[in-house]
Amino acid sequence: MSNEFELNVLGTRGSMPVNGKNFLTYGGATSCYRILAGNEEIYLDAGNGILDARPEPNTRITILLTHMHLDHIIGMPFFVALGQANRRVDIYAKERAGLNVTEALDRLISPPFWPLKVGQYPADVAFHELPAENFSIGAVAVDVMEGSHPLGSTIYKLTYRGKSLVYATDFEHTPESCAALAGFAKDCDLLLYDAQYTAAEYDKYRGFGHSTPQIGFEVGTKANAGKILFVHHDPRRTDEELSAMEREFAGRTDKIMFAKTGDKILL
Numbered sequence: 001m002s003n004e005f006e007l008n009v010l011g012t013r014g015s016m017p018v019n020g021k022n023f024l025t026y027g028g029a030t031s032c033y034r035i036l037a038g039n040e041e042i043y044l045d046a047g048n049g050i051l052d053a054r055p056e057p058n059t060r061i062t063i064l065l066t067h068m069h070l071d072h073i074i075g076m077p078f079f080v081a082l083g084q085a086n087r088r089v090d091i092y093a094k095e096r097a098g099l100n101v102t103e104a105l106d107r108l109i110s111p112p113f114w115p116l117k118v119g120q121y122p123a124d125v126a127f128h129e130l131p132a133e134n135f136s137i138g139a140v141a142v143d144v145m146e147g148s149h150p151l152g153s154t155i156y157k158l159t160y161r162g163k164s165l166v167y168a169t170d171f172e173h174t175p176e177s178c179a180a181l182a183g184f185a186k187d188c189d190l191l192l193y194d195a196q197y198t199a200a201e202y203d204k205y206r207g208f209g210h211s212t213p214q215i216g217f218e219v220g221t222k223a224n225a226g227k228i229l230f231v232h233h234d235p236r237r238t239d240e241e242l243s244a245m246e247r248e249f250a251g252r253t254d255k256i257m258f259a260k261t262g263d264k265i266l267l
């Protein structure tokens with residue numbers, strides 16, 4: 001078992017999966033990031049990127065859901081670990097719109113929309129209301145903060161062996177939310193940040209619950225983040241357009257990356 005702290009990018013897309021020749025480089029599957037930290041295998045969200053997950057044989061699996069919007073849970077029914085008997089899968093999410101994690105998942109993943117509920121899969125599935133306090137998953141410390149998003153979204157900080165990453169997807173910037181995030185993410189090694197919109201189009205989508213790379217760079221710089229990974233790409237944003245957004249930062253910083261499916265980052 002490795003003691004490395006590693007992030008695998010499985011799904012980068014926001015809002016809705018896309019496919020086709022315009023989405024080959026950055027990927028079309030929705031939000032899913034796999035963290036390996038010793039014996040812990042932690043999934044941040046379960047968008048359809050989770051279809052590519054190949055769980056290690058002897059890890060403990062945890063899924064941390066930011067919120068219940070479709071793009072963050074739509075891959076759950078196809079997560080291979082749920083089909084494995086003798087596999088324990090712990091799923092955490094905060095109650096939203098009056099539904100706890102089990103009730104919310106059961107509302108979508110149950111007949112007639114799908115033949116099985118998540119709890120009926122062969123794996124030993126345990127659902128957990130997100131603790132209000134910080135908690136730990138084995139040797140991984142988990143801190144949580146509420147983000148600014150319609151119906152809310154949880155921001156997670158995972159710390160393992162002195163390194164930390166912060167997952168701030170489905171986050172809209174306001175002076176208050178940015179100050180709170182910069183404090184929460186202070187000195188993290190990696191900040192995953194919602195960069196769905198360009199600065200030019202943001203005004204049209206104010207209140208939709210997403211942000212821009214420019215603001216992400218400001219927040220990440222204020223937080224003194226080691227690297228910033230932009231995530232939750234707009235479903236209509238082509239590879240060419242994402243490359244152009246990436247080039248805007250060329251020469252200014254080497255801290256910025258736009259998430260591509262298949263990326264592997266060692267912390």
Ligand SMILES: [Zn+2]
Pocket residue numbers: 014015031069071072170232
């Ligand atoms: Zn989303």
Ligand SMILES: [Zn+2]
Pocket residue numbers: 067069149153170209
């Ligand atoms: Zn959302």
